[in-house]
Amino acid sequence: MREILIFAGTTEGRKLSEVLCDSGIHHRICVATEYGEILLKHHPCRKIHRGRMEPEEMRDFIVKGDFAAVVDGTHPYAEIVTKNIQAAVEGTGIPYMRLLRQNDTEGGDSNRKYFESASQCAKALEQVEGNILLTTGSKDLEKFCSSDDVKKRLYVRILPGAESLSLCTSQGIEGKQIIAMQGPFSEEMNLALIRQFQIGCLVTKESGNAGGYREKLEAAKKAGIEVFVIKRKEEEGYSFARICDQLEQICHRKLCRKGPMDIVLAGIGMGNARNMTLEVYEAIKGADILLGAERMIAPYSPHIEKRPYYLAKQIIPYLKEIKEKNVFFEEWKVVILFSGDSGFYSGCKDVFQVLEKEICLKNIQGSVRILPGISSVACLASRIGESYEDAGIFSIHGKDVYNLVEKIRCREKTFLLMSGAKDVHKLGTLLLASGLSRCEVIVGYQLSYEEEKIIRLTPEECLKLDGEGLYTCFIKNPEVSPKRLTHGKAxxxxxxxxxxxxxxxxxxxxxxxxxxxxxxxxxxxxxxxxxxxxxxxxxxxxxxxxxxxxxxxxxxxxxxxxxxxxxxxxxxxxxxxxxxxxxxxxxxxxxxxxxxxxxxxxxxxxxxxxxxxxxxxxxxxxxxxxxxxxxxxxxxxxxxxxxxxxxxxxxxxxxxxxxxxxxxxxxxxxxxxxx
CATH class of the missing domain: 3.40.50.150 (Vaccinia Virus protein VP39)
Structure with missing residues (x-):
């Protein structure tokens, strides 16, 4: 069978090679540097060609090979390389496909300036004060080093390969100015570098999510610094999904192109984002897909989409649908939000069990984990100075609780999760009818929100409570009747x-x-x-x-x-x-x-x-x-x-x-x- 030839220089190019390996399709992948080769693991379906090729060498390489198609997966800014590949393929009769990187980044911001070229950007840096974090790699380094003033303020982040380091040395960039690391880089890592080197301006290419573009922008925004963006030129080509479709037709074989899902079930706490755990906040921020009740997902913008789904019967068909419709060639992060604490009277348990079963049956590829939140019981206890390890904790939020009166009667302290004011009225009625009129009821209303109130009530006053919203109650019983541990009524x-x-x-x-x-x-x-x-x-x-x-x-x-x-x-x-x-x-x-x-x-x-x-x-x-x-x-x-x-x-x-x-x-x- 004829091979597929991939010119790689991006994450997408490497991922396409992984898809072909998983599908048992033989191919060759061309990388420019030793470091590019290191990133590729040995596989019997993959042969690696390392080294840059001149146009004549490239054409000779293509003509002498037995290739069914040529895929250009080089970097969006490697315009000359793309032109050379196109020229080398021309007239051979071999299909040529340009693999485009998804440009799914948002529009402008007040701290962002755009430039048509690296030279234009480098010139503008002469008017900028402070240190500069250059994240465009080593290829255009010469342009940014043309000004001695700019050069001495540069901190250059490059791949840890010999060629990149050599280019830095040749341009007079000192060792303390070089950050040689392999990405991807999180927002936190970018922010740490900005603070460590007292950066005043970050320079990046408009490289899309796969290039960590979003994380750079968010870090710069938090640090309050300028971002200089070298714009990507419009080009013709195909998405990753479309490339896979065409290769399936050429190879007459279905591709194994579905990546795993990292599914996170997250408790967001009481509702106010200030009370959310940092771990949950980071999960939401990094989500590709965000699911949950509409009010919970409304404030957030995931990388791909969000849907108001929080029941297993909604979530499972949706995840199966996107699995069939989309090509996700790397791990997708799916975050499902639940109110309060995910392990405390939460719908999280049912969804987790169903997801585990679907993953075990291989109906969904990936993993599932749970992140807890802060419950309203913990919040109310802290507001009123009470502990809850020695209390009864129950929920009448949308359901009946068996023998509630007896639960309250035999305990000094009881916490109740409630649906609304009607449940407070019901509680007052039960306490009065059961001879528990001396109980004190402390109501937490809209906990964590601006309209939060802590209200102390008698059972009679519970009947008159007004105002719809979220309620959590604490009942203190001064006349505890200890529960018998055995049956034996007279x-x-x-x-x-x-x-x-x-x-x-x-x-x-x-x-x-x-x-x-x-x-x-x-x-x-x-x-x-x-x-x-x-x-x-x-x-x-x-x-x-x-x-x-x-x-x-x-x-x-x-x-x-x-x-x-x-x-x-x-x-x-x-x-x-x-x-x-x-x-x-x-x-x-x-x-x-x-x-x-x-x-x-x-x-x-x-x-x-x-x-x-x-x-x-x-x-x-x-x-x-x-x-x-x-x-x-x-x-x-x-x-x-x-x-x-x-x-x-x-x-x-x-x-x-x-x-x-x-x-x-x-x-x-x-x-x-x-x-």
């Missing part, structure tokens, strides 16, 4: 009426036999007063309980007890089991306090829902015990245990205490296991 704590209820000691043992854990989903079948459901739901907000009951009077009692104990992680299902169970979240555990004669059907449905479910059944009659024994023979089970529990209670009779026995109860526990 029977008299429940609203009972005449509905049968599992007694306290039996509840305790039955719940222990369930072996509950975080994230459990429990069916309380034949819930009665809901005593079992209340006890289980009170153990953890991360447990969901379905109280399944068929009797209307019992349903009413379950609702009353749920309201009394302020438990939102109980859902009441009015049905005769096993009806409606198939429409619920699959259970991990089930307690059967009453089966209504349908034990076999109930167990069959539970097995269908989860063949590894943990079951506890209570029985007080011998007939029910016999039914349990017969039913268990129908299923494969493990960890079977049957205990009988007898409880006696003392009752005072005159001066004596007599023991009165409760009905004995059988407690059967086991786990289903799959066939």
């Amino acid at each position: 029977d008299d704590d429940f609203i009972r009426d005449k509905v049968p209820m599992t007694k306290e000691e039996v509840r305790d043992v039955s719940i222990c036999k369930l072996g509950l854990y975080k994230g459990a989903v429990v069916y309380d079948i034949g819930s009665g007063t809901g005593s079992i459901a209340m006890e289980i739901a009170g153990l953890s907000d991360n447990i969901l309980v379905y109280a399944i009951e068929r009797k209307p009077e019992a349903i009413s009692l379950i609702k009353s007890n749920k309201e009394k104990f302020h438990l939102q992680n109980i859902q009441i299902v009015e049905a005769e089991a096993p009806e409606k169970m198939d429409g619920l979240l699959p259970a991990t555990h089930a307690f059967i306090g009453g089966s209504g004669g349908h034990l076999k059907e109930i167990l069959s449905e539970l097995y269908n829902i989860n063949p590894n479910m943990r079951i506890v059944i209570n029985a007080i009659s011998l007939e029910t015990i016999a039914e349990i024994k017969n039913c268990l023979e129908l299923f494969k089970i493990r960890e079977e245990e049957m205990i009988q529990m007898q409880v006696s209670r003392s009752k005072k009779a005159g001066e004596y205490h007599l023991m009165r026995a409760e009905n004995p109860v059988w407690i059967c526990s086991f786990c289903f296991c799959e066939e």
